[in-house]
Amino acid sequence: MAAYLFEHDWDDERDRLDVLEQVFDPASRDCLGRVPLPPGGQCLEIGSGAGSIARWLCDRVGPTGRVVATDLDTGFLEALTESNLEVRRHDIVADDLETDAFDLIHARLVLEHIPQRDHVVRRLVRALRPGGWLVLEDFDWSSFVPAPGCTGGDLMATAVEALHLVFPAAGAATDFGRALPLDFRAVGLVEVGAEGRVHVGLGGTPVATWWRMTLAKLGPPMIGTGLMTGTDVDELLRACEDPGFCCLLPTLVTAWGRRPGP
């Protein structure tokens, strides 16, 4: 099974995913809303997390459509009751997957964590129906920087340095977002496009809270890099709630492309 840094059995992971949805769903819905879907569309939502996008897709395709929502751990999806939803415990790297089956395949903040991400992109193209759309959203962490002179700015700069060590050590990529559009062309998708959105993590807002919760989970491996102490991490966790804290978040790159066909 693929390595993953944010297991669902961490006590605060459900809360972290709820904040993630609150911050990032509007942009995802905006892009997904522009993808043409036939009546009764068949969708695959990979690494569904707490399931907000799977639920939204169920509404979008209506009762004659179908959404397959997968995750390594489907515990957070058990509360979903949509009649056109199939929840599937599934590892996108290794488990069986239909071919020529889906009108839309979407994954947000999943592939960047998977070491075999290039293999997964090729699998997803095969899983699309001819003419179907692939929409992947992943971070590009190059924009992740503190504002000059902000509270906790020096610690934040060190945390960013540590994160760029922790992610690759776990097989995760910090530059996958910007790679997506060319990867889509390389696997033969057409009508490829992409856009990136950056939130500003102003202390005490949900955006900064998402980073604080992510930092809380990444604290131990960051300390393991030798760049930060436990005291540093605690101080930065407090700074994220301070009105004087401000940083740019990683850029959420959304890329789309269509499998050639009717």
Ligand SMILES: C[S@@+](CC[C@H](N)C(=O)[O-])C[C@H]1O[C@@H](n2cnc3c(N)ncnc32)[C@H](O)[C@@H]1O
């Ligand atoms: C950062 S969370 C994002 C959740 C959701 N996509 C969202 O954006 O709200 C990544 C999710 O991908 C799942 N995941 C990680 N590796 C996976 C794999 N190999 N196959 C399927 N799901 C995976 C995790 O369990 C987690 O729920």
